[in-house]
Amino acid sequence: MELEFRHLRMIRAIADAESVTKAADRLGLAQSALSTQLKRIEAAVGGPLFERGRKGVQPTPLGILVLERSRVLLPAMRQLREDALRFANTVGEDGGLRLGATPGPFLGTLVNRLDAARPGLVKSTQSSTSVTELATGVADGRLDLALTGCCGHGKALDEDRLAWREIAVDPVFILLAEDHPLARETELEIGQLMEEHWVLPSGESCCGECLAAACVRAGFLPRSVYETDAASCLHLVRSKRAAALCRATFLPPPGLELIPLAASELSWRHLLLWHAPTLACGLTDMLLRHAMAVHVEAVAHSPVYAAWLRKQEEVTARHGGHLTPPPPER
Missing domain, CATH: 3.40.190.290 (D-Maltodextrin-Binding Protein; domain 2)
Structure with missing residues (x-):
């Protein structure tokens, strides 16, 4: 039997769970099926990978070697899959972008602006209340970029894999x-x-x-x-x-x-997410400019928000550029 990446995932699951039974449950397998697979894997690599201890199953020296290699190989394979999906859905093959967005006034207005600036640029749109779904779509190559957001103190979702810029707060x-x-x-x-x-x-x-x-x-x-x-x-x-x-x-x-x-x-931070290797810098800069312009239009069309902003500006002017009054002089 040749060692496959699915076998490495099984070994990792057993090591993480410190139990064949718990690992089988996490993998959605019967315990007997995982035990059989483990014996075949051990036969393929030439020795036992785990031994029973007081805290459950622990890796043998050979198991430690295989696990160390898996820490490199598994992320590499995952990255290869994501890059392949992205390549298969390369932006620009038919001149179109796939935009995702959380519900709100931005998506439709942004599509109108982009269509006026670059006719045919937008190929399709997707709306979802799930920020995770949109970010995953961008990471997997099913969307080219997404208009999402997070609370004022929050971090951009999946920011380790995706590029992002703040549109407005x-x-x-x-x-x-x-x-x-x-x-x-x-x-x-x-x-x-x-x-x-x-x-x-x-x-x-x-x-x-x-x-x-x-x-x-x-x-x-x-x-x-x-x-x-x-x-x-x-x-x-x-x-x-x-x-x-x-x-x-x-x-x-x-x-x-x-x-x-x-x-x-x-507060709420409006964010533009994309995968940096996929979209050209000039294209993302253009999209960001239009997204910011859409936000300005949205503010102008909201009487309550516009009035609130004017009030903040008046408070700022009264207190010498500070949003809150300066402390009294001692």
């Missing part, structure tokens, strides 16, 4: 029903919403963690947090069953009001 506002008792406020403290239920769009966004942290800083815990699709989120807010966090560029539909938070401690 927006404050996070509150969304309430237009007949909610607090809907006529010009701004809100998070503490004013301590009796509210909350709703967030489903996905791996860290917004839930950010909401909980903001509430804790204000001295309370959220009563409850629902996760559901975007349409259901809007329905729950419109029916006054919940409040929602949303980006400041969001244009609320009829029946809903967008209200700034008094302390802009919650």
Whole structure:
């Protein structure tokens, strides 16, 4: 029997789990099947790879040698597969880009701008609430780039494998029903919403963690947090069953009001992700310029956000370029 990469993955799984039974469970195999494979692998390499110890199975000296080699070979094979997928889906073969984006106003407007600047450049689009799904699509070569984001304190997803640039940072506002008792406020403290239920769009966004942290800083815990699709989120807010966090560029539909938070401690970073070896630098620079222009347009079309920005500028001007008043002189 010739040693194959799947055999190395099995050996790694056994070493990591320190148990053939646990490794078989993680690999989705029967324990007897993995044990049989291990015997064949050991016959192929010329000796036992593991021995039983007090803490479970431990690698023999030969096993240590094979495991050390696998640490080099397995990542190399994974990289080869990703590069091959990317090469098979090379940008520009038919002159088109495949764009992914989280739901919002940016994707459609960006496609319009790119189509005007470079007709036929955009081949297809994909929308997903899952930031992980979009980042994986870019890493695997199924998407050429993605408009995603993360909370203000967060890191770009998969930033070790992907290149990324920040498009803009927006404050996070509150969304309430237009007949909610607090809907006529010009701004809100998070503490004013301590009796509210909350709703967030489903996905791996860290917004839930950010909401909980903001509430804790204000001295309370959220009563409850629902996760559901975007349409259901809007329905729950419109029916006054919940409040929602949303980006400041969001244009609320009829029946809903967008209200700034008094302390802009919650924010959202808009990011452009791509795989650096795939897209030419000039192309990504052009895409970034258009994405930033789209963000500027989105701000201009949001009366609440535009007014909030003007207020921040006035505060900055009053305090000599500082967003917060300078400390008193002693």
